[in-house]
Amino acid sequence: MTWLFAGLSEDALYTWESELSVWVFLLSLAILALELLRYLGMKRCGWPLIGDALANFVSLGFYLTLGYLLYGALYLSAYVFFHQFALFDISLSWATVFICVLLADLAYYWEHRCLHRVGVAWATHTVHHSSPHFNLSVAYRFGPMDDFWPFFFHLPLVLVGFNPFVVFFAEVFVQLYQTFLHTEVIGKLPRPVEAVFNTPSHHRVHHGSNPQYRDKNYGGILIIWDRLFGTYAEERETVVYGITEPLNSVNPLKVFFHGLTRLWPAMRDSSGMKNTLAVLLRPPDWQPVVVRASVAHQEERSR
Amino acid sequence: MKAFKNSLSGGLGVSLCLVLGLGFLASRIPVLEAQSLDEDGEAASLSQGSQSANTSLAQASSTSTHLVVEVMGVEDRPGTVIFLVFDEQSAYDDMDVERAVGFLELEASAGSLQASFPYLVDGPYAVVFFHDEDGDQDLNMLAGFPLEGYGTSGARDAYHEPGFDEAAVGVGLNRIQMHYLR
Numbered sequence: 001m002t003w004l005f006a007g008l009s010e011d012a013l014y015t016w017e018s019e020l021s022v023w024v025f026l027l028s029l030a031i032l033a034l035e036l037l038r039y040l041g042m043k044r045c046g047w048p049l050i051g052d053a054l055a056n057f058v059s060l061g062f063y064l065t066l067g068y069l070l071y072g073a074l075y076l077s078a079y080v081f082f083h084q085f086a087l088f089d090i091s092l093s094w095a096t097v098f099i100c101v102l103l104a105d106l107a108y109y110w111e112h113r114c115l116h117r118v119g120v121a122w123a124t125h126t127v128h129h130s131s132p133h134f135n136l137s138v139a140y141r142f143g144p145m146d147d148f149w150p151f152f153f154h155l156p157l158v159l160v161g162f163n164p165f166v167v168f169f170a171e172v173f174v175q176l177y178q179t180f181l182h183t184e185v186i187g188k189l190p191r192p193v194e195a196v197f198n199t200p201s202h203h204r205v206h207h208g209s210n211p212q213y214r215d216k217n218y219g220g221i222l223i224i225w226d227r228l229f230g231t232y233a234e235e236r237e238t239v240v241y242g243i244t245e246p247l248n249s250v251n252p253l254k255v256f257f258h259g260l261t262r263l264w265p266a267m268r269d270s271s272g273m274k275n276t277l278a279v280l281l282r283p284p285d286w287q288p289v290v291v292r293a294s295v296a297h298q299e300e301r302s303r
Numbered sequence: 304m305k306a307f308k309n310s311l312s313g314g315l316g317v318s319l320c321l322v323l324g325l326g327f328l329a330s331r332i333p334v335l336e337a338q339s340l341d342e343d344g345e346a347a348s349l350s351q352g353s354q355s356a357n358t359s360l361a362q363a364s365s366t367s368t369h370l371v372v373e374v375m376g377v378e379d380r381p382g383t384v385i386f387l388v389f390d391e392q393s394a395y396d397d398m399d400v401e402r403a404v405g406f407l408e409l410e411a412s413a414g415s416l417q418a419s420f421p422y423l424v425d426g427p428y429a430v431v432f433f434h435d436e437d438g439d440q441d442l443n444m445l446a447g448f449p450l451e452g453y454g455t456s457g458a459r460d461a462y463h464e465p466g467f468d469e470a471a472v473g474v475g476l477n478r479i480q481m482h483y484l485r
C-alpha cells in the first residue's frame with residue numbers, strides 16, 4: 001500500500017491523464033463501432049444516427065479548439081494563482097488524489113445541477129442533451145462554454161488546498177468516467193453497483209425528456225449525491241432522449257450554437273432588466289408571469 | 304437526512320462541510336518522500352532509503368568545501384541542463400546572466416545530475432537551473448508556465464518561487480528537485 005502514500009509528481013499525473021484520455025477515446029470509438037453494427041441489425045442505422053454522430057465529433061473539435069485557445073492556459077494559471085490562498089497544505093500522493101476525485105465528483109454534481117437550472121449555463125449544456133440518440137458519440141457532444149463553468153465549481157477545491165494540477169486531473173477523470181455511460185447496450189448492472197455508482201441506466205434517465213426524468217441524476221461517478229440531495233429517478237419507462245424543444249438538425253454549427261441562439265431572443269424580448277436577468281439566471285423553463293399565463297391559456301384551448 | 308433532501312441550502316451546506324472535512328483529512332495524510340528516484344530497485348525500503356540518502360548527504364557536505372548541486376528527477380529528454388548561480392539578491396531577482404557568479408551547461412541524462420562549482424567556496428548562493436530541451440539557451444514559457452524542466456534551490460514545490468533568502472544554500476552538496484509541468 002505504500003504506493004498510495006508515496007510522493008507523486010505533477011508531471012507523472014499529467015502523463016497519466018493524457019494517456020487515460022487517449023485510451024478512453026480509442027476504446028469509445030471501438031464501442032461506438034459495435035453500437036453502430038447493433039443499430040444496423042435493428043435497421044436503425046440511417047442518416048439521422050450517422051449524421052448526429054458526425055455532428056457530435058465536429059462539436060468536439062469546436063470545443064477542443066475553444067479550450068485550447070481560450071480556457072486552457074487561463075484556467076490553470078488562475079488555479080495556481082488562487083492556490084496561494086489555500087486553507088490547508090495538502091501533499092501530492094495517490095491517496096490525496098483519490099480524495100480530490102471524490103470531492104471533484106461532488107463539485108461536479110452541483111455544477112451539473114446548475115448547468116440544468118440556470119438559463120445561461122443551460123445555453124451551453126443543452127448542446128450535450130440535444131441529441132435524440134444515445135450512443136458513445138454523444139459523450140463527445142460539447143457546447144461552447146462547457147469548459148467555462150467547471151472552473152467556478154472546482155475552485156473551492158484549490159482554495160481548500162488541493163494541488164491545482166490534481167484538481168484539474170480529478171475534473172478530467174470525472175468526465176472520462178462518464179464517457180462510457182452513454183450507451184443503450186448495457187441494461188442494468190448488479191444492484192449494489194446501481195445503488196452507489198452512476199451507470200448507463202441512471203444516465204439514460206438523465207438524458208430523458210420524459211417529464212418524470214427531467215432534471216434528474218446529475219451525478220458524475222457516484223449516484224449517491226442524487227439520492228442524498230433529492231434528484232434521483234430510477235429508469236422504468238422507456239427513455240425518450242433529447243430536449244423538450246427538439247433541434248431536428250445534424251448541422252454541427254446549429255448543434256453547437258443553438259443554446260446561445262435560443263437564449264438571445266428570450267433576452268431580447270424580455271421586458272425590463274429584471275426579466276432579462278431572470279432569463280439568464282432562472283431555470284431554462286422559466287417564463288415571465290404574463291407569458292406563462294397566455295401559454296397556459298393556449299394549452300387549454302388546444303386540448 | 305430528509306431535512307436537506309429537498310432543500311438547496313441544506314444540500315450545499317452538507318457539501319461544504321464535506322469539502323472542508325475531507326480537505327482537512329487530506330492535509331493530515333503523510334507523504335512518503337520518494338528518495339530513490341534512480342530506477343534500480345532501491346525503492347524497496349523507503350525509510351532505509353531516506354536514511355542512506357541523508358548519510359551520503361552529510362558525508363558529501365562535510366567533504367566538499369565548494370558548491371555542488373545534484374539535480375534530482377531529470378527526465379529522459381534531449382538537450383542540456385543549464386545552471387545559474389547568484390550570490391546577491393538583485394542579480395537573482397533580475398535573473399541577470401551577466402551578474403551570475405556561476406554558469407554551467409551539462410548534457411542532460413535521465414535520473415540525477417551533479418554540477419560542481421570548484422571556484423564557489425563561500426555562500427550563500429541561490430541556484431536556478433532548467434532543462435534546455437531545444438537548445439535555445441532560454442527557459443521556454445507559456446502563459447506564465449515553464450514548458451521545460453526547471454528548479455530553484457529552496458523551492459518547496461513546483462509553484463514556489465523563493466526569494467533570495469529562501470533560496471540561499473551553502474557550499475557542499477545540495478540536492479534540488481527538477482520540475483516538469485509538461
Ligand SMILES: [Zn+2]
Nearest residue numbers: 112125129206
Ligand atoms: Zn446534463
